[in-house]
Amino acid sequence: MGSSGVGKTELAKALAELFDDENLLVRIDMSQYMDHHSVACLIGAPTGYVGARQLTEAVRRRPYSVVLFDEVEKAHHSVCDILLQVLDDGRLRDGQGRTVDFTNTVIIMTSNLGAEHLVPGLSGNTTMQAAAGDKVMQQVKMHFRPEFFDRLDVKVIFKPLSPDQLREVARLQMQDVTNRLAERGIALAVSDAALDYALSQCYDDSTYGAISGWLEMRVVTELSKMLRREEIDENSTVSIDAAAGGKGLSYHVENNGGL
Template sequence: TEIVRRKPYCVLLLDEIEKAHPDTFNLLLQILDDGQLTDAKGRKVNFKNTIIIMTSNIGSPHLLDGVTAEGVITEGARAAVMAELRREFRPEFLNRVDDVVLFKPLSRSEIKTIIELLVIDLRKRLVDRHIDLELTDAARDFIAKTAYDPVYGARPLKRYLQHQLETKIGRALLAGTIGEGMTVTVGVDAGGLTVATG
């Protein structure tokens, strides 16, 4: 409550709310109902200007299977997710939630966009050494196919790039095979990602 007390105009993200302790829901009921919460020191903390976003993985298997080729969530999938939410959360809690937004799994092009953003971040870190980084289309496709898991979303992409690409580049830097002014080209072969200089 201290953060909200100091900065009442904020966004509060509660990730994977279904894993929260049951007492948390009692506190949330008070916040969602009254717009305030009394903290341990007896102070009333105003939440009326706080946007609360809660995420959940409840029903995600229905969303993985319930998306049309055009990327639209089917009514059947939507109904199945809502049914699971009603089984998991008390009605008095759900009735205080303004809206439930369902997200479809990422498309192949969205995955490639995320990969590109992660590569741009890596490029920025290499610019101090005057090293450029290029990925072949085959490498992008390989990363998208190998590292993306619809169940876990895009998080595994970042870990994969850290373990499989950044580690290789780091070792090559330490070995001296990659140096200042070089362009590093990331490709793919039967063993996975390859790093070559040019």
């Protein structure tokens, strides 16, 4: 549980990477399952009808998977009944009558319920953190039936990211860009000042997704333009720093000093 952009979905992605195959992540957006008839999209329509099997077919083909039910609170209660079968028996019968085994899957459900109680600034106050966590858990318990809630092995509350954690997120995101350039023989060096500038631009929405989006739109786009203009080659080192006066980012290229 937690507000948007604090890393809930990223946790599932990171877990799938431990299997050395990002395709092992089965992500299901539960906002698409808000009515009773959407059950068929998960398990398939009965024999003689045409219908999707987004969940059962994915797990049948890849039994060792990480299954992510994103924003599970938005699903219709009949959909939660289907999930309850998985949590209870570790098996699920699809619309064609085939039994799909879930015993080798890791199931993660995310929720934004109670996120309004998890406001930034609580990191230094243990008492307020505990009180906020209790409020979140109470709201979650009120939303889901006890038999569903009690079958969840672990309940984790994600607190808002602190400035230091946001800086680490920015470093991780830039490392991804660094790795992509390294595949082309180009080295990338990013200063702390550049990361701090990026965070300042995301101040009103300092979340995992906001940082990633800003870096992709501004930094990756600029590097792509430099590549197209042939300002960077496979023997280049690109240094990114905060521009003077805090007005953007500066890019410095050293040829023949890269990898």
